[in-house]
Amino acid sequence: MPDAKKELRAEAFLRRKDAFERHGAEASRKIAAQGLDFLGIKADAVVSGFAAIRDEINPGPLMAWLQAEGFRLALPVMQGRGKPLLMRSWSPGDAMAPAAWGIAEPLEDKPAVDPDVVLVPLLAFDGRGYRLGYGGGFYDRTLKRLRALKPIVAVGIAYDEQRVDAVPVESYDEKLDWVLTPSGPQRCLDP
């Protein structure tokens, strides 16, 4: 891994922690209040979220709104290092089990689905839609797989403070189409 990414990751962890302490649950509520109307997605779309850990914005309230709007929901399941995430159907209230890094995942009896909209956790993002994650490459692999199947929309979920001028880019990095922050949706610029 290039040192540039490593350095930014350490810095981004601190910046996100600070934003979480300042804004906490209010950020999650603001994200939910924005909704996803800006995407104009079709009524039968499947939207994958994530089960927040550490200082990530909790997309739970947004997912509850999506459920109320009639969208189908899914959550990621890790299949091991170097593998894309598997998305399983999930609705608020469904049982979950803790997996690696304490991340809650849907149970195995839930059907696998290929989402049309992917909500993406991140440490830092830039105006082009490049993102920095924990370094597992899970979302790069997942977005690549889904984009080979059909058109999808990748939406980063972040505090405004997580924006940086430029995330160091590598050949395998998949871009976000939008980033949703408490202050609103930002469309990522084309290269």
Ligand SMILES: Nc1nc2c(c(=O)[nH]1)N(C=O)[C@@H](CNc1ccc(C(=O)N[C@@H](CCC(=O)O)C(=O)O)cc1)CN2
């Ligand atoms: N809420 C949430 N769910 C998610 C992700 C995420 O970023 N947030 N992921 C997004 O990809 C995947 C999980 N990826 C993860 C990758 C690394 C670590 C982690 O804690 N890594 C260690 C270092 C591990 C190593 O030795 O390489 C660490 O940071 O301390 C956590 C999650 C799938 N689900």
Ligand SMILES: Nc1ncnc2c1ncn2[C@@H]1O[C@H](COP(=O)(O)OP(=O)(O)OP(=O)(O)O)[C@@H](O)[C@H]1O
């Ligand atoms: N499509 C791919 N094929 C093979 N390897 C990949 C692919 N995408 C990413 N990787 C590998 O994944 C590793 C981590 O990538 P990167 O640092 O960009 O992760 P990240 O986006 O920060 O993490 P995450 O998506 O898990 O939050 C890299 O070492 C890279 O080699």
